[in-house]
Amino acid sequence: MASPSNDAPTARSELPQRTLLASWEQVLKLTRYQLRDYLYSRRFILMLGIVGVIGGILTAVVAYFRPVDLLADSGSFYATLWGSGVTVVIIFAGVIFGGDAIAGEFQNRTGYFLMGLPIRRATVYVGKYIAGFVAALTAVAVFALLLLANGAYYFGANAFTAVFAESFVLAVVYQLALLGAVFLFSSMFKTSTYATLITAVLFLFGFSLLQALIQGLAHTTPWFVLTYADTIIGGIFNTSCATSPGTHTCSSPGPGGTTFTETVTNASIPEGVGIMLAYFVITAILGLLLFEREEFA
Amino acid sequence: MTGPSIETVGLTKRFGKFTALDHLDLRLQGGKCVGFLGPNGAGKTTALKMLTDMIFPTSGECYVNGISVQRSRKRALAAAGVLIESPEIYPSLTPTQALEMVADLRNMSPAERHDRIPAVLAEVKMTEWADKKVGKFSKGMKQRINIAAALVHDPEVLMLDEPATGLDPRGMAEVRSIVRDLKKQDRLIFMSSHILQEVTDVCDEVALINHGKLLFYDTLTNVTSRFSHAQTTVDAGFGRPLEAREIDDRIRPLAGLLKVEPLDARRLRLTFQGDPGGQARLLRQLAGLDLDLVSFQESKSALEEIYLSQIERGD
Numbered sequence: 001m002a003s004p005s006n007d008a009p010t011a012r013s014e015l016p017q018r019t020l021l022a023s024w025e026q027v028l029k030l031t032r033y034q035l036r037d038y039l040y041s042r043r044f045i046l047m048l049g050i051v052g053v054i055g056g057i058l059t060a061v062v063a064y065f066r067p068v069d070l071l072a073d074s075g076s077f078y079a080t081l082w083g084s085g086v087t088v089v090i091i092f093a094g095v096i097f098g099g100d101a102i103a104g105e106f107q108n109r110t111g112y113f114l115m116g117l118p119i120r121r122a123t124v125y126v127g128k129y130i131a132g133f134v135a136a137l138t139a140v141a142v143f144a145l146l147l148l149a150n151g152a153y154y155f156g157a158n159a160f161t162a163v164f165a166e167s168f169v170l171a172v173v174y175q176l177a178l179l180g181a182v183f184l185f186s187s188m189f190k191t192s193t194y195a196t197l198i199t200a201v202l203f204l205f206g207f208s209l210l211q212a213l214i215q216g217l218a219h220t221t222p223w224f225v226l227t228y229a230d231t232i233i234g235g236i237f238n239t240s241c242a243t244s245p246g247t248h249t250c251s252s253p254g255p256g257g258t259t260f261t262e263t264v265t266n267a268s269i270p271e272g273v274g275i276m277l278a279y280f281v282i283t284a285i286l287g288l289l290l291f292e293r294e295e296f297a
Numbered sequence: 298m299t300g301p302s303i304e305t306v307g308l309t310k311r312f313g314k315f316t317a318l319d320h321l322d323l324r325l326q327g328g329k330c331v332g333f334l335g336p337n338g339a340g341k342t343t344a345l346k347m348l349t350d351m352i353f354p355t356s357g358e359c360y361v362n363g364i365s366v367q368r369s370r371k372r373a374l375a376a377a378g379v380l381i382e383s384p385e386i387y388p389s390l391t392p393t394q395a396l397e398m399v400a401d402l403r404n405m406s407p408a409e410r411h412d413r414i415p416a417v418l419a420e421v422k423m424t425e426w427a428d429k430k431v432g433k434f435s436k437g438m439k440q441r442i443n444i445a446a447a448l449v450h451d452p453e454v455l456m457l458d459e460p461a462t463g464l465d466p467r468g469m470a471e472v473r474s475i476v477r478d479l480k481k482q483d484r485l486i487f488m489s490s491h492i493l494q495e496v497t498d499v500c501d502e503v504a505l506i507n508h509g510k511l512l513f514y515d516t517l518t519n520v521t522s523r524f525s526h527a528q529t530t531v532d533a534g535f536g537r538p539l540e541a542r543e544i545d546d547r548i549r550p551l552a553g554l555l556k557v558e559p560l561d562a563r564r565l566r567l568t569f570q571g572d573p574g575g576q577a578r579l580l581r582q583l584a585g586l587d588l589d590l591v592s593f594q595e596s597k598s599a600l601e602e603i604y605l606s607q608i609e610r611g612d
Binding site (some may be wrong): 295 | 346349350351352353370371372373374375377378379380381382384385386387389390394395397398399401402403404405431443447450603606
């Protein structure tokens, strides 16, 4: 073993002794910096652009066609426009703010900057998740404001209903679950493209297809599919038998004056919330475990 | 243990069947600069990544200031400044914001941050870029910010993985100067490098690894004297063209000379066995031959000779 060099070092400049921050404090700080990074980045402008385009299309279509069913009351209006639009906004927001959140740390090598710090991996994961969640929530809130503005135009003060607030909360829970799943995919891959692509395909088409197959072929309630749960966001407005939460026997006019009846099974509100929260918890734990074991090789 | 320390105990890393690092036992202690040398793929970065918990050992453990990195990365890295693999910085941040983030996560007070951030930016010559977004910076500029990030909290222990990577010659010289200044301040610096001149210039001790195994770890002085049997090569320049007869009759017979290679009509590469004393004797003899000797310098440093001989032996 070598001996120290001959040159005696001089004393280092005396700096105050620092205590280590608690992990939750580091989470808050990291969230703040990550959020600032998101809000000042092009991706946030892109997300607002997507919200603007979706909101703009919905506004223009309703204004042009003036569908009577849709404009009958605010419940029908929101069940259709908000119920279908917000899930798309949430999926885009998840992809944009979560797709590369963990994978990008490996692919873009920014992880080497963070991981040299005295900080737990879980702190990085949670801080990035919260920042992504807040950024995505901002986009969802902007979309909600756009639709509320539309609603106010058509229904006046009747546009601001408690059911809409409840539906907004359900959308937030859905966003929590979706972002959890996106972060899991992001932890599974070291390439952002794969994580982003899988999230987009799975949530835009994959889950819906799986749900249709399970219901159509296996005649089983697809309680384990997240898109089965997200129907409660629009269903809570109780505007049609086919979309209302729970199991119903729905009748509709059939050929030759007959009545066609079928049993429709949608997730009930507690069931939908339970599925979403289960998705969030399971994907968050799995994603964290994966990130804890991932090597910056 | 007193003073800053880095220790690896039986540190081993396998990637499938490939052993990147094989039972590395290394103990560095006190304020000094230790050069970590080895060819590409020798295991230098692998060792440094395990020392910073970026990858996990197959077996063994490492400690910074006596704290296990594997068991308590947060406490172990609290006193360390780390630069591994030329990291990228979030492109939307400015150098000041990036260093604010690092300082904030390290729990530096606003007053400390106010003092230290401009100071380290000045140290790496990035003051005028302090408020420009990092996204448009060159590789060398980013590397300067990375060095600043490793220094911002005035660490006791510095682990630097080829810090001069991506820098132009002036930048490399500045990094050497920074490291030289740092080691005067009771810091332990563990620096991997390909550049032997860099290690010779700034390091007090050197650890050489190849194929994941530690070949030696000692002070530069001890290493040089321990391997003094190594051959030394010097390039000699003459004021006039030499004739073949002069080379054969007057130069080749000189004591200790093993090989004489003409580089061109006026320059010879001379290989001899010996220490600095032998080199001085050879210079005196050459000067005494009245062949208009105008230059005489080592073509490879002593460390380079030792490095090459040890690596070749290992291969």
